[in-house]
Amino acid sequence: MTSNKGEKYRIFVSYPETDAPTEGWPVLYVLDGNAVFASFAEARRIQEASEIGNSIIVGIGYPTNKPYDAQRLYDFTAGPTDSLAYAALANMRSGGQDQFLEFLTGQLRAEIAKRYKINLNRQALFGHSLGGLFAVHVLFTQPGAFHAIIAASPSLFWHEQEMLKQEQDFTTRLKAWEIPKVSRLMVVAGELEETRLELWAPEAFIKRMEPLSAYGLLTQSEIYASEGHMTVPNRSITQALRFAFSWP
Template sequence: MARKWIRLAGAMALAFPVAAQAQQAASTAPGYTMPQTAAFDMKAANGQIYRIFVSFPKAAPPEGGYPVLYVLDGNALFASFAETRRMMEWSPGDKAIVVGVGYPTDEAYDVRRIDDFTGAPTTSGAYAKFAREKSGGWDRFLDFLTGELRTEIGRRYKTNPDRQSLFGHSLGGLFALHTLYTRPGAFHAIIAASPSIFWHEALTLKEERDFAARLQAGTVPKVSRLLVVTGDREEAILERWDAEDFVQRTAPLSAYGLRTRSEIFAGEGHMTVPVRAVPATLRFSVNWP
């Protein structure tokens, strides 16, 4: 019996170093790097630092430059867009650059998005736990997005200034609508996924009415085309209801130049809508006109 325990102890002593070595090797192994991508941190003029992710085609840029799709919440969403964009290179059609706009963190989401994507503190009970977070910085962020960042991407890659698109989900979708209302010609196409219109509903609806009035008065010389997507299993059902109502309200504005399309993804909840929306977004953003 003594010999048996000695042999067992010896075997365990040999096994533990092997396990430890395997664990160490796993922890020091290099991470996966996505092909045809780049990443860099950029300090905005307002002092904020953003992590910028870029996915670019192998092919030479077309005449006039690549179309560009800017994806908000880049930490969470860039990888899905980048790999799908790379696979779509095998199909005929326009090649595009995808730019993920995120934050210097390994987390999927950063609390700074509340400030960047909203115009004021929330007035919704559903978001009450976020009411104390800094908010209201969406115009400052929009200046960075359409100014410094667009200039920097144009410096690094040959891009088409007339074919720039924007994708935002949830609060990012709210920001996308704000962009449409306040700078309707800043992007060729805007995609709003499950937009959180009820974050500060009164403010957002006022912006919508003001935009509609200007469009009908003929004072908007250029306007983005718009795609609105939601899931039929949105956990906060208002995100679906508000999006459906919004699309109905904007339908008459097609007579004044606003081209709007919408889609409800069967079986998708709030957090899975962006992944389902990737192919539709890429096609909508690169199609011309």
């Protein structure tokens, strides 16, 4: 699928063989589809008789046979990071997250709705690492775009000051009751993340988010024992599906 801006994506879809419910199927959009779609799809398929299996999984990937593509750096970020640890990526294309968000919630969602009977009120998003960073960006900037957001090992340190400013604005608006509809949020990470910062940032983030439950933001979090940065997505699949598809 080619976006209106000329970016190319490979879209994967897993859907039930039964008729759609009256209100339509709920949908989980999974970023980095080349890497993790198959695991989510199979978990959904073997539970098709259950609430979480009677749903659609949409993977957003890239036209490559590799699990990850450099395009994700552009799609999931607002620009390069200042971290010296990632200096090698400084000259790579980045900064397209809002363009990608427009594609995700506009063109792609409309195309899925044409092909399948879906419930527009039950749309969830899963992102890992930079995809998790993007998922948090969606929460802050379009808090009602999805009914549930799952951020796995989110790279919140990537452009920390900008994210903190977005978080402060989101928190202020939420506490002022200016956000009529807000996603629920799940954050997961592994105790064996590649760096301590990759663990500390999500831990601190969820502590800041939890008090916002008084203003409508429902949160869930877990640090997985014996899991590292790249194994967190597979560990989180069942929990993510339950979080995304349990109703209300």
